[in-house]
Amino acid sequence: MDVLTHTRLRVIRAGIDTYQQPVVYMHRDCEVCRSEGFAAMTRVEIQVGGRSLIVTLNVVVGDFVSVDEVALSEAAWLALAPEAGALASFRHPVPAASAGALRAKVFGARLDDAQYLALMQDTVASRLSDLELAAFVTACAGERLDQDETTSLTRAMVAVGQRLDWGVGPVLDKHCVGGLPGNRTTPIVVAIVAALGYRIPKTSSRAITSPAGTADTMEVMAPVALDLPAMRRVVEQEGGCIVWGGNVRLSPADDILIRVERPMDFDSDGQLVASVLSKKIAAGSTHVLIDMPVGPTAKVRSDASADSLTVRLGGTAAALGLHLGVYRSDGTQPVGVGIGPALEARDVLKVLRNDADAPADLRERAIVLAGALLDLAPDGVAGTGMVRAHAALQSGQALSKFMAICEAQGGFREPTRAPFTAEVAATMSGRIAAIDNRRLARIAKLAGAPASPVAGLETALRIGDVVARGQALFKVHAQSRGELAYALEHAARSMPFDIAMEAT
């Protein structure tokens, strides 16, 4: 191990948000830079108090920091939590133990359990730079991660985080592969299943490449950034919860990988399976239902892709002792009316409240999925799940349970509406032949979702519907005029509805 610098620098807060990547700012002329030969983008180990962290160095040539100071980005500041006036020492980090494994994977090798464990240990210890993480994610894309490797990666992701133990009895869970705007069944399914007495401690992600993750939508209605003791309290009290997975850090390596996958806007089968199943195993789940929407513009585009993903999910689950069911759903068009956190939350509440104008497709999808999950549970009578799910929803049991969960998570709140909206009209008359989910999602994102929770769009139109020229196809919601204008302008160039002229 390299020795720490003799010279220590006074720690200050840079007040710069570098999107979770820990960065330190050090003056070019400071003694540490000069004596240790640190240069811009060098990886440096910083030690403050009892804590240490590997960070990226940005070299300051102006007067933003003085020669006896080191400034920390928000991520570094939060991780090191220095006391006022604390002094930091530095050293060259020992090369990441997994550097060889990363290189081997980039050049096409198959890696084993020990290599994936080393990679995930270095990932959570911040020993790999964002560039190296991007290389790792890329090297695992497509067919480059085989079944055994997927299992190894999943196991490694579980090993580097904490794992919940709920004691005896089944622990149910569901997950949607995603890619289908508005498909916000989770809050409804959790409410139904918990109302029927099952344990379902659901952790959800924020949006990765979509306009809203389940955690984003749920956050519109109740706090989701619960820590582990709070989550446990909610589940012990109500049987279920819907919390953000990032704060309970059940698979912290996955959260870090998502940080680089997100700006690049791509992920892959093996990584998707490892991401989903590592979270489920870490959450202590025993019986998991996967909702897999299939459609030309969903995440899973074809039956062939669905087949291979199902095999990969099943193989990995089996290798790790998890009971898994996969429900293949229609992914050709959105579900519900709203796309975006608050707009989707409104749909969820309408279904739970049995409102007359609740989106029928969302309601049906939630009942089917809850039923399939109930049938998967060890004590269920196969084929009775849907009937029980329907009854729990119809009777108001599910709504009561949902409200109780929201209260237990910190208090229910009603979704609000965006200050700026505008409708986009059909430029010709005809019948809707196809809907491009990706274009819908892109418009909702450009309107500001999920960063602006009220942003997104609404549409009740479906494939086969007849529209007249000038009729509204969808309504864009935004928090700012700039975002509204940007979304509308993009929509005009990239229309999500394919309208076919009717034969006369």
Add this chain to the structure above:
Amino acid sequence: MDVLTHTRLRVIRAGIDTYQQPVVYMHRDCEVCRSEGFAAMTRVEIQVGGRSLIVTLNVVVGDFVSVDEVALSEAAWLALAPEAGALASFRHPVPAASAGALRAKVFGARLDDAQYLALMQDTVASRLSDLELAAFVTACAGERLDQDETTSLTRAMVAVGQRLDWGVGPVLDKHCVGGLPGNRTTPIVVAIVAALGYRIPKTSSRAITSPAGTADTMEVMAPVALDLPAMRRVVEQEGGCIVWGGNVRLSPADDILIRVERPMDFDSDGQLVASVLSKKIAAGSTHVLIDMPVGPTAKVRSDASADSLTVRLGGTAAALGLHLGVYRSDGTQPVGVGIGPALEARDVLKVLRNDADAPADLRERAIVLAGALLDLAPDGVAGTGMVRAHAALQSGQALSKFMAICEAQGGFREPTRAPFTAEVAATMSGRIAAIDNRRLARIAKLAGAPASPVAGLETALRIGDVVARGQALFKVHAQSRGELAYALEHAARSMPFDIAMEAT
């Protein structure tokens, strides 16, 4: 196209070096962030005066910038060159035209000419983030770039930069594949070839993953950061030059890719060929000799690897109309005595000056390579090159030419010595069975090379030499005590010499 923001922010210099990645710092509460929905790590297009640039946004939550300011990193500042008090407008960048091509490549597709051109156009326009560039480099690693793709990538790299035209007559050039510490033949070869009346406008790189690039070594003796008019003046006057390629921007896309390859410490066959040949074609070269050292710890490790790289180089050169020769050299041990910019420069000067203690292996290697390049030239009589090269060196013609080139580049200077040195002794007696080039390079890098030009190490020992316990194996040179200690401590753990006990 999205419209520019109405609100404009006053441009200030952040004085932060982010290693060539353009970054802007904007306050979280500024009107642009709020109205446009920009968040940390968003890609933003900034427009100042007549120039625009796509940059990464870091959001400031402290008081480092005010709400009506935007601070630019060094790279952004240099690219935009704002006038005092300039105001900047912003907009969401149009998605990179090559995003689809990048995604396709990551998932294993073969790309065509148009797709590589789009990728390289977006690379030089800074439309791809460092994460996306890392993904691209990774997606092209190993066998993932085929012959046609390598040609397409090379052609695209040439197309997005400028291309020199030297008029009629052959333009000679040489390039070493690298990985062999101390193998600093370029200044000698250029001097010999130019002394014999040929045109050899050599551009060299700085170190990518090695302790010294040719540009780093040459810079110890003369300025190398010449712009294109200056380079042309030198070549027209002296027939040859040895300048840093980065400043003449002959293959600017390559320079940008190297920026992400460098911290990751890996590159690959296809990218290597595209990198080398794009620079040569852009430089207007017609006849190029490649020095390819082969050895277990060189960049090219085996004859099989050398074969495939040679085929790839030859195929790409032929497709692009370049005459190419490949000389396969011994890569089992270093060449010369010094490793590191100044130490290698000393070796070069000793050879040119015909000093009695000039490293014989460096001298011989330079003569062989110059001879092979002369034989490749269209007007050469095959087989006479080595004799002519030897004569030019022996007679002092090469030295005179080298000095004239240095003067034309801005003036010759003698290399200096490092303030701190220490020897590392053999821990046992025996015969040197193997030398690990990578370990030697790593020690030289840890000693501070190439950032500290005088740093590195010296060793004259070769495979087969007998050493006694306690005898110095090599001498480490460093600019600072910290770097010296770090290099020595690493050397103790990772000895580059394999000493076999002698049979008694």
